[in-house]
Amino acid sequence: METVRKQFDDWEAKTLQPVLDRSPERHSEFKTESGIPVKRLYTPLDMEGCNYGSDLGFPGEFPYTRGVYPTMYRGRHWTMRQYAGFGTAKDTNRRFRYLLEQGMIGLSMAFDLPTQLGYDSDDTHSEGAVGRVGVAVDSLEDMEIIFEGIPLDKVSTSMTINATAPVLLAMYIAVAEKQGVAASKLMGTTQNDILKEFIARGTYIYPPKESMRLVLDIVEYCMTHVPRWNTLNIAGYHFREAGANAIQEMAFTLADAIAYIEQAQSRGLDVDSFAPRLSYSLGCYMDLFEEIAKYRATRRLFAKIMKTRFQAKNSKSYLFRIFSGSCGSTLVAQQPINNVVRVAMHALMGILGGHQAIHTACWEEGFALPSEDSARLALRTQQVLAHECGLCNTIDPLAGSFFVESLTNEIEAQAAGYIQKIDDLGGMLAAIESGYIQREIQEASVAFQRRVDSGERVIVGLNAFKQEEENETATEELFEVDASVETIQCEKLASLRKRRDPENYQRAMGTLEQAVNDNENLMPYMLNAVRAYATVGEICNLLRRQWGEYKAPIYI
């Protein structure tokens, strides 16, 4: 190392300095997107103190820096997961059947905002939003239509649903029952990550404590009744979209995971009995090396947390399985076709970062609903990278890069610092309730915008390389969601309320209310209620009456 140091000093003095004297560099300092200073050159000197075995290790082994599986993409590629939402249950059913005919076995469901927020389609809150950003589900009837002719023991279904996840999962189980499929055979995922909703995505209903109770009800119920279900997908993606930097995204995701695991333990659950069913989402932003370092650092820090903080024994509990998505906020409305390049970079980061599933955005996302052509292009982007670029022949190809390893270490250290701070504040729930997390993200968001406005952060087409009047492509029919969806749903609801057995319904709602007060796991009672055709809105309103609605602290 001494030799290298000497050689480095010589290089700086004899080769570098004369050039710097003649022509200075483009900037006085270089930084990653999250503000980590980047040196001119990384050398073995930056690897001093690195212990290969304990810092990097081998794929599929602690600390999982190099990947969660021993063969990674040599065994199989990541899952290319594209999703979309459709107005009515019938439309969704048609689309699902088409996808299944094409050989897909993983379905992905997006729900409209009323369903996500526990309002029926005929609630005044729902006006104008029914069927808009996903399918409208009011009662078990809708779920029956969505999955008609789809054998639920053969498919896996991923549901982007949080505050109302218990109700929707109950409906899924009830549809399976009607098909004669036991809950123990069901496969899929409920997002069910309410903490990030309080911070970023906004579809929370009840106060944090009660919301956490519902999250854990699913985790606990599925352990025995739906053992193949991924109960909770803990997401950092949304923090990033709200303006957080890479370090905050990583730290807050892990802090959320810690909060959920602690809650589960406080119910007396053994960490190794539920942790293997947890999965994670992170975003793909624009700084390639920083993002890759983030994924590697997150895997490592998570494994350390599982080992030291939670004393997990099952090796599956240590796996930080990543589902990633292009951050929509990196896409630019000006000269939008350029977004194709940005999305390809997102996929590249995901691949070099060793992700288990990748979603690539469509180039017009952010100002339009994607067309079929652009949705196909987004998928083809992943396929080109998977098959043409030699990216999948060896595992974690950037390991050993002086720069990437150094960045991985730095990001891990800074994220660990954040987690310490959150511990000091009393944990993630307290940090959210006090507004600390929201403030941190808001400051990062404002700082980023300032850098864009000043031109320090170049965004091609937006604040540099601008072009006169870009043509707005194919926007005529956009957002023109069929207004009849709302009418159809409202009529179905009115008819359902007349047709369903009132005694059955009353009894189911009565026992649900009792279970709320008795602090029982609500899943079996929700299941009874949806079997009696209680609606999403009716069940959620019952809980609203008991628990109230949460008003989040506002910080600008």
Next chain:
Amino acid sequence: MNEKNKTRILIGKIGLDGHDRGAKVVARALRDAGFEVIYTGLRRSIKEVVAAVVQEDVALVGLSFLSGDHMTQVARVIDELKAAGCPDVPVVIGGIILKHQVPSLKEMGVRKIIFPGTPLTEIIEDVRAIVEGHDA
């Protein structure tokens, strides 16, 4: 200038949409530019927003829309403002708004439409021009 003399701006989120990164960044920029800014938080009803406009005596209302329901919501806001006796409070909207919707929005009475990628400095200038009554 003390708080009392500052011009008051209300930034609001109406409907169920949970995206408020843009609304909050704009709110902060306006506050830093010397305005007094009230941000409503997520999921306010039109009635709540209009009541706040009346009570707080605001000089301008800024609304952010990212889930595509602005055409119906904006028309209602403007009607409610009229009904509440403040038809002159200028309404500015921002978010994902399509160019071909601009004429209808202007016809409804929207004073200014802010598209994605607009620099904060430009937004501040526009807002100042509107509240001082010398916008084009």
